[in-house]
Amino acid sequence: MTPEPYTADRQSPVRRPASIKDVAAAAGVSPTTVSHVLSGNRPVSEETAARVRGVVNRLGYVPASLARSLQAGSTSVIGLLIPDISNTFFAELAKGAEDAAHDLGYGLILCNTEFDADREDRYLGMIRSRFIDGMVYASGSPPSRRRLEALMGKFPIALADEEVEGLEGALIATADHEAGGRLVGEHLRALGHRRALMLTGPRALMSGTARANGFVRAFQGEVVERVGDFKEASGYRLVTKLLEKGGLDCTAVFAANDLMAFGALTALREAGLSVPEDISVVGFDDIRAASLAHPPLTTVHQPAYDVGRTATAQLLQYVSRGEVPPASRHTLPVELKVRGSTAPADR
Amino acid sequence: MTPEPYTADRQSPVRRPASIKDVAAAAGVSPTTVSHVLSGNRPVSEETAARVRGVVNRLGYVPASLARSLQAGSTSVIGLLIPDISNTFFAELAKGAEDAAHDLGYGLILCNTEFDADREDRYLGMIRSRFIDGMVYASGSPPSRRRLEALMGKFPIALADEEVEGLEGALIATADHEAGGRLVGEHLRALGHRRALMLTGPRALMSGTARANGFVRAFQGEVVERVGDFKEASGYRLVTKLLEKGGLDCTAVFAANDLMAFGALTALREAGLSVPEDISVVGFDDIRAASLAHPPLTTVHQPAYDVGRTATAQLLQYVSRGEVPPASRHTLPVELKVRGSTAPADR
DNA sequence: TTGTAAGCGTTATCAG
DNA sequence: CTGATAACGCTTACAA
Numbered sequence: 026m027t028p029e030p031y032t033a034d035r036q037s038p039v040r041r042p043a044s045i046k047d048v049a050a051a052a053g054v055s056p057t058t059v060s061h062v063l064s065g066n067r068p069v070s071e072e073t074a075a076r077v078r079g080v081v082n083r084l085g086y087v088p089a090s091l092a093r094s095l096q097a098g099s100t101s102v103i104g105l106l107i108p109d110i111s112n113t114f115f116a117e118l119a120k121g122a123e124d125a126a127h128d129l130g131y132g133l134i135l136c137n138t139e140f141d142a143d144r145e146d147r148y149l150g151m152i153r154s155r156f157i158d159g160m161v162y163a164s165g166s167p168p169s170r171r172r173l174e175a176l177m178g179k180f181p182i183a184l185a186d187e188e189v190e191g192l193e194g195a196l197i198a199t200a201d202h203e204a205g206g207r208l209v210g211e212h213l214r215a216l217g218h219r220r221a222l223m224l225t226g227p228r229a230l231m232s233g234t235a236r237a238n239g240f241v242r243a244f245q246g247e248v249v250e251r252v253g254d255f256k257e258a259s260g261y262r263l264v265t266k267l268l269e270k271g272g273l274d275c276t277a278v279f280a281a282n283d284l285m286a287f288g289a290l291t292a293l294r295e296a297g298l299s300v301p302e303d304i305s306v307v308g309f310d311d312i313r314a315a316s317l318a319h320p321p322l323t324t325v326h327q328p329a330y331d332v333g334r335t336a337t338a339q340l341l342q343y344v345s346r347g348e349v350p351p352a353s354r355h356t357l358p359v360e361l362k363v364r365g366s367t368a369p370a371d372r
Numbered sequence: 373m374t375p376e377p378y379t380a381d382r383q384s385p386v387r388r389p390a391s392i393k394d395v396a397a398a399a400g401v402s403p404t405t406v407s408h409v410l411s412g413n414r415p416v417s418e419e420t421a422a423r424v425r426g427v428v429n430r431l432g433y434v435p436a437s438l439a440r441s442l443q444a445g446s447t448s449v450i451g452l453l454i455p456d457i458s459n460t461f462f463a464e465l466a467k468g469a470e471d472a473a474h475d476l477g478y479g480l481i482l483c484n485t486e487f488d489a490d491r492e493d494r495y496l497g498m499i500r501s502r503f504i505d506g507m508v509y510a511s512g513s514p515p516s517r518r519r520l521e522a523l524m525g526k527f528p529i530a531l532a533d534e535e536v537e538g539l540e541g542a543l544i545a546t547a548d549h550e551a552g553g554r555l556v557g558e559h560l561r562a563l564g565h566r567r568a569l570m571l572t573g574p575r576a577l578m579s580g581t582a583r584a585n586g587f588v589r590a591f592q593g594e595v596v597e598r599v600g601d602f603k604e605a606s607g608y609r610l611v612t613k614l615l616e617k618g619g620l621d622c623t624a625v626f627a628a629n630d631l632m633a634f635g636a637l638t639a640l641r642e643a644g645l646s647v648p649e650d651i652s653v654v655g656f657d658d659i660r661a662a663s664l665a666h667p668p669l670t671t672v673h674q675p676a677y678d679v680g681r682t683a684t685a686q687l688l689q690y691v692s693r694g695e696v697p698p699a700s701r702h703t704l705p706v707e708l709k710v711r712g713s714t715a716p717a718d719r
Numbered sequence: 720t721t722g723t724a725a726g727c728g729t730t731a732t733c734a735g
Numbered sequence: 736c737t738g739a740t741a742a743c744g745c746t747t748a749c750a751a
Contacts, residue, residue, distance in 0.1 A: 042502070044744055055722045060746060070720060085526070090501035091447070092744035095438045095727050102503075110466055110482070111660070116458035123484055127491065132498070135457070135482030137470055144474065151479070154437035155389070156449075179432075287664065313458070317634065319666035391728055402738045407730060417736060439728035442743050 043084040052080040063088065102132040103159040103344065105185075105333070106148055110137040112284065113312040114329050115163060118185060121333030122161055129341045131158075138164055146172070152180050159344040161185050161336050170229075181344045185336035186329075188231045196343075196350040198336035200357050202232045205325040206239025208361040209307050212323070213277050217370040218305065219246040222273060224263055224280040224289065226255045233281045236309060240279055249275060253285050260288025268296050276304060276370040283308035283315045283324055290318065290366075301368035311362055320365035328357045390431040399427040410435065449479040450506040450691065452532075452680070453495055457484040459631065460659040461676050462510065465532060468680030469508055476688045478505075485511055493519070499527050506691040508532050508683050517576075528691045532683035533676075535578045543690075543697040545683035547706050549579045552672040553586025555708040556654050559670070560624050564717040565652065566593040569620060571610055571627040571636065573602045580628045583656060587626055596622060600632050607635025615643045623651060623717040630655035630662050630671055637665065637713075648715035658709055667712035675704045 049056045054073060061067045062077040069077075080086070094100040105122045107115040119135055126133035134157065136148035145164060149172060152160045159181035162173065170189050176182055177195060184197040213221060221244060226233030233255075241248055251267070253259035260280055267273055278293075280286035286308030293300055300306050300320055308315060311326035335355050343350040396403045401420060408414045409424040416424075427433070441447040452469045454462040466482055473480035481504065483495035492511060496519060499507045506528035509520065517536050523529060524542060531544040560568060568591060573580030580602075588595055598614070600606035607627055614620055625640075627633035633655030640647055647653050647667055655662060658673035682702050690697040 045746095046744080056745080057722060057747080058720090061721090064746085066746085068720075073720080087497075087500045087502075089442070089744055090498070090503040091438050091442045092727090093501075093746075095436070095442055095729090095744085096746050098727075100438070100503075104481075110457065111460050111463035113458050113460070116463065119457055119484065120486070123486075123491075127494075132494065134451075135484065137466065137482065139467070139470075144470075147474075147479065150434075151437070153434045154440075155434075156437040156447075314661045314664050317661050317665045319664070392730095393728080403729080404731090404738060405736090408737090411730085413730085415736070420736085436728050439743090440730075442727090442745090443729045443731080445743075 042089075043086040045086070045088065048077065048080050048084060048086050051084065052077045099158050099347070100156065101130065102134060102157050103161065103181075103337070103340070104134050104136050104148060104151055104157045105161045105337070106136040106138060106145065106164050108138050108140045108164040110135070113314070114282075114310045114327065117329035118163055118333035121330035121335075122185070122337040123333075125334045125337035126341065129338070129345070131341060131344075133337070140164075149173075149176065152176065152182070159183075159340055161333070161340055163187065163333070163336075178349060181340060181349050183336045183340035183350060186232065186327075186332050190229055190231055194352040196336070196339055196353050198332050198339065198355040198357065199232065200327040200329075200332055200359050202235035202359075203239035205309060205327070205359040205361075206236035206241075207243040208239075208325060208359070209236075209279055209309075210240040210243025210245070212361060212363065212367065213279070213305065213307065214244055214246065216277075216305065216367060218244075218277040219370070220249075220275045221246060221277040221279055222249045222251065222264075222267070222275040224251055224253050224260055224278065224285050226253060226281045228252065230255075236281055253281070255282050255284060257284040257288040260285030261292045262288070264289045264292035265295075268292065273304065277367070278304060278306045280306070280308050283310045283312045283322060286322055286324070286366075287314070287318065290322075300366050305367040305370070307367060315362075316364065318366075323364045323367040324362050326360040326362050328359070331357050389436075390433040392433070392435065395424065395427050395431060395433050398431065399424045446505045446694070447479075447503065448477065449481060449504050450508065450528075450684070450687070451481050451483050451495060451498060451504045452508045452684070453483045453485060453492065453511050455485050455487045455511040457482070460661070461629075461657045461674065464676035465510055465680035468677035468682075469532070469684040470680075472681045472684035473688065476685070476692070478688060478691075480684070487511075496520075496523065499523065499529070506530070506687055508680070508687055510534065510680070510683075525696060528687060528696050530683045530687035530697060533579065533674075533679050537576055537578055541699040543683070543686055543700050545679050545686065545702040545704065546579065547674040547676075547679055548703050549582035549706075550586035552656060552674070552706040552708075553583035553588075554590040555586075555672060555706070556583075556626055556656075557587040557590025557592070559708060559710065559714065560626070560652065560654065561591055561593065563624075563652065563714060565591075565624040566717070567596075567622045568593060568624040568626055569596045569598065569611075569614070569622040571598055571600050571607055571625065571632050573600060573628045573632075575599060577602075583628055600628070602629050602631060604631040604635040607632030608639045609635070611636045611639035612642075615639065620651065624714070625651065625653045627653070627655050630657045630659045630669060633669055633671070633713075634661070634665065637669075647713050652714040652717070654714060662709075663711065665713075670711045670714040671709050673707040673709050675706070678704050 045056045138144040163185040251263045308324035311324045315322040392403045409421045485491040510532040598610045655671035658671045662669040
């Protein structure tokens with residue numbers, strides 16, 4: 026227990042970590058034996074095993090996962106690609122994915138793209154270079170389709186939440202977007218609304234299209250459509266612009282997601298309109314802030330957690346066998362949450 | 373362009389991907405040359421290079437990152453460990469970290485622990501087994517200290533947002549928690565409040581302690597303290613319990629984070645108290661929902677993005693040189709956001 | 720019960 | 736300008 030003599034370079038340069046050979050040498054056995062002590066893949070005499078374990082502890086030996094994976098041909102890690110980590114919808118989805126991965130003995134790494142094609146490429150590179158065994162893809166930026174297409178048949182990929190147009194043959198787990206739109210349509214119709222503004226997401230995203238279709242079909246009234254991009258700012262901009270050139274001329278707004286609904290809410294408030302007295306607003310997703318907002322937002326609850334969990338569990342079934350998943354679709358139910366932002370269309 | 377003949381097993385089993393040897397053989401060169409064509413590390417005749425590139429494309433060859441990393445001794449990927457991905461504070465922090473990593477040519481993988489020691493262990497294993505080159509650690513669950521301690525000197529780790537008690541010698545980037553607490557104390561005092569309830573985080577977390585210290589010092593009034601766990605439910609529970617046994621007897625509540633403040637808000641509302649007329653409430657973090665809440669929450673804005681960005685950039689400076697970072701502290705300024713949840717203490 | 724040697728897919732070194 | 740060969744650190748036949 027005498028104090029260690031001071032060594033100038035004690036801290037900074039990382040010493041080469043102990044390898045299996047170092048352990049073997051120090052324990053007087055072959056690397057093979059060390060390997061088997063650690064993996065339990067074949068019997069080792071208790072005496073030898075104990076000695077090896079002692080050395081392992083003393084040296085702080087941890088097997089290099091890279092070498093192990095290289096040899097095994099797989100890393101036991103998959104990725105989850107999402108466009109926007111601060112959208113709580115994706116956060117929930119990620120939790121589901123993580124739980125599923127964890128349960129099945131896989132690591133899950135989150136890849137956040139910020140809707141940036143560069144980053145998406147980079148992360149997809151991880152699967153092409155086999156740094157990860159598979160990928161749950163929950164982004165939906167339109168340009169990604171062609172890239173995905175090339176990967177789909179060659180690597181294990183599952184689509185979560187968003188289906189990608191023209192990508193048949195994929196494993197996909199998604200909420201029932203169409204039914205969600207329908208629920209909103211029925212709700213507004215029942216409240217007596219006959220003219221609605223619909224704020225959609227980008228054309229190329231199927232989920233938005235499905236929501237819109239379901240809505241239009243069930244609403245059976247007049248629908249003014251404006252195309253946004255799922256961001257709060259676009260909801261604000263779209264409504265403001267409409268307001269400026271002569272008013273909305275609608276009694277209800279259906280935004281394709283909660284974020285855009287918030288933007289609409291702000292624009293409406295700034296224009297001196299009150300929700301739901303003057304106009305009703307409905308969102309989609311039921312993110313956390315929806316119930317906290319003022320007024321609390323009527324919206325469609327998506328089972329984000331389940332979408333993530335299902336997509337991941339399904340994918341791993343194939344990944345673990347070294348297979349690429351065949352086409353299959355898992356549609357999860359949605360639920361309308363009626364809150365304070367919708368009211369009858371009187372006046 | 374004749375249609376490919378149907379093959380029964382076309383889809384499922386993943387064929388062994390092309391290796392550098394396959395490319396070399398098909399191009400009639402050595403693996404060395406292929407490697408150099410791709411890396412540009414040494415001149416290759418344009419003719420040979422073109423031929424190699426042709427084969428690379430035709431075979432869809434992508435270098436195996438595992439092999440490359442094994443050889444290089446590093447993966448150019450670091451991890452960011454966070455406790456709760458659906459807390460937008462961490463989401464912002466993650467964005468900052470991601471941007472910094474991206475700028476410096478590193479990949480960043482998010483490790484979400486859900487405050488679960490199991491998962492934390494698992495993710496820390498990634499750095500011990502050298503699957504990642506470094507880790508930005510933004511969790512603060514108390515039991516983690518000893519584990520971290522063992523890693524700290526041996527692997528490149530940076531602490532973000534939360535310092536860990538007893539862990540000296542770390543690279544750490546954090547908001548000025550103490551100053552934040554002070555700002556709240558001054559604000560409430562100026563409004564005439566003299567008795568406040570303080571909802572803290574777990575004892576072991578230094579950030580919470582710093583906030584509390586700053587607050588108590590500046591408030592100079594009576595402070596009732598209750599220990600929570602940074603989750604919404606605990607804010608609700610603590611306030612409810614107090615309310616049940618005889619009222620709060622305070623004119624203001626200072627919660628150690630916004631989530632707990634929301635919990636308090638709900639509890640207060642259920643008890644028929646209105647904010648800020650009957651009682652003022654202040655949070656900490658300034659997460660997205662804070663401004664959306666009703667009433668909008670007065671809170672301390674933390675530069676989450678900058679914390680993530682700074683911690684990561686600093687860490688990478690050392691990681692890229694294969695060094696373990698020495699102790700250093702980066703304190704980032706905070707800002708009080710006065711909103712609708714605080715008012716003068718009249719009545 | 721244990722060890723030797725080959726191989727996973729790269730890149731660096733050295734040689735031509 | 737190009738190629739053998741070794742080495743990165745591990746696992747796994749095959750052998751003893």
